[in-house]
Amino acid sequence: MPARAEDGVGRRIAYYRSAARPRMTQQQLADAACVSLGTIRKIERGERGATEATLEAIAEALGVDAAHLTADRAPFRTRVHEALPALSAALATYETPVDGPVRPLPELRAAVEQAVDWRLAAQYTRIARRMPELLAELARAYHAARGAERLELAALLVRAYRSADAVAFKVGAHDLSARLIELMRWAVPEADDPVLSASVAYVRTETFLAARAHAAGLRVLEQALDTVPAPVTPEHAAMKGALHMRAAVIAGRARDAVAAGAHLREAGAMANRVAEDVYCGTAFGPDSVKAHEVSVAISLGDEHVGRALAIAREWKPPKELPAERRSGFYIELARAQLWSSLADDAFESLKVARSIAPQHTRQHPWVREDVARLRRLKRADSEGLTNFAEWCAAT
Template sequence: MAAPRAVEVGHRIATARRLARMTQRDLSAASDVSYGMVRAVERGARTPGDEVLDALAAALGVDPSRLRGERVTGDSRMQAALPGLSAVVATYDVPEDGPVRPLDALRTAVAEAVSWRLGSQYLRLAQRAPELLGELQRALHKARDGGERAELAELLTAAYRAADAVAYKAGAHDLSARLVELMRWAATQSGDPLLDSAAAYVRGETFFAAGAHAAGLQVLEAAIDRTPAADSPEARAARGALHMRAAVLAGRAGDADGAERHLGEARRLGDTVPEDVYAGTAFGPSSVRIHEVSVSVGLGNDHLRRALAIAREWVPPQDLPAERRSSFHVEVGRAQLWSGLRDEAFESLKTARRIAPQHARDHQWVREDIATLRRLKRAAREELSHFADWCRVI
């Protein structure tokens, strides 16, 4: 007979999965928990350990404590990580003593953190980032060999970026801005100018958060001028990614001509490289098309037709990072909502949620748009209310 606690936990997992519009196979794929384990856990035949429960919660975009039945806020794990991140940021140049793993192990740990960022696994990042940053800071502080020091700085750049994802999604924008500045510092320590470009790309988010779109556009245009000549796929991707983000900032600033100019350059460069992740940023033809939708939504009004036209004939391929694919559907949902296509807008938000639950739950536009849909779509109010409760609108 199944233990009562196992049955209760399994019921909560199954309920969260249905609210996320996921099948058991979807949940298995998103969490890296075997299909057999998902089935056994949901029917109460197995009690999940902390690691399995955390993986399932991350895939569902809920705090693990919610699946355990504990009464805490939905994002408590991420919020709990912020003081640790703040502490390790404060000691970046005077790190505390502690162990440092060999370079190979640090490479593996950073690669794992980057994969979590690209997959919108923010809870996992929240739990691991403070310790990883502290270890990398110690390693860099102790390193004397120039080559090893440069590689450690590169790893630290990627780790700061991963930690920034936690701070930014948790709404800790001051901490996020500090992490971005440390990312820029570490990129300089690496001696790789392409990492400087990657850091400039990430810095763009601080201007989105502040609503300072015109100023952000100026900063990115200056970064484009500093980017090395596009004589390799990596250099073309670095320059193209900056044009891609500059196009969105121009769109938010209402600069249609500037947006088109940067989008055209991003498209030209994107067509010369295979779709991939370059220095932590996804870039290529599909990424540029997603940003074309974002530009159209940013400009609004008649430009929305362009976003809707793209969505009718194309969806992002499965091999793109989850966060980028989810962003596409969030942007399309806003275009549909503003165009009066309310049912389609809700379907887009549900798709964004299925692809990257944690990304969708913490996205400002998702919260705003689901609140608007609840006011407008009385017939579907119960389903919309479940969604709104999930992303903490009500």
């Protein structure tokens, strides 16, 4: 249902756009929200209303809660949450999908590539809207295919499930995330691709992280490392390095500094053999390993936190890294700063994270926890911090 033009939505959009730092032009807002410049101009002038989808896209681009743009500040239910039942329904029919159209393989391939790009850019709303239909279509295509085409469709299913899982895991739907991971494990043998199998082991770690079963997760990753092909190609080296990188993080969560350090060193050795890029859906390279050094230091805590701050003084994630990874770096850096009594710095880092990937930042549980603590400390600008807390639902 469109928002009424007289409700002042356009005036609020113009206010938040002008208040952004740096100030955002109408064209920049239109580009970030993926709507036309004419639409932004008409909404701001009050000449037309905005649908919920448009309003949410604009709010994400501005880095504010969509409720801040409405007149009554009523709770705003996101499209991501609304899409979860449809996503569950698509998974329930993976073996017997309902009848429907199936696009040619090149078009399906392009649709999955787009979903992967959205995942890396933390565009969870777009994934949630498109994924139920895409998964059903891929299942229809897979069950009707034979030979080499069936192998590729199995691989496409795995990659699509992974994009859907990014949404489920980030919004805390851990049962749905576990179901998606099981479907990845079901489909990947059909793809006959050892690198893709290793990527599923990488993602499977989410199940152990959610359950805080860190030691078990580390064993699974180390078993997967034994099955990865020798790193004779950049793709094989990157996948092996990514598994070591992930193992370092989960070893850090288990407070096993020795194992974490060993896996980081192995990841670094693999990173020195490849260029920073996205391999089989996972970003890997020297910069990704550097970002994970910060993550590991924070997971280990105590005397290791200083290492995270030292890295951040000398290095920042370049813009070439996927948005989700860059925002994650600043979220984790904020926690290290907060622990080190650098409350103002922590709030600045959280604002940077939001500017990079609003959806990722808003859904991250650490953000809500740390913003709530910052409010108790009252060390940052009260109005700005209150607005941020409302945006991410910190209590």
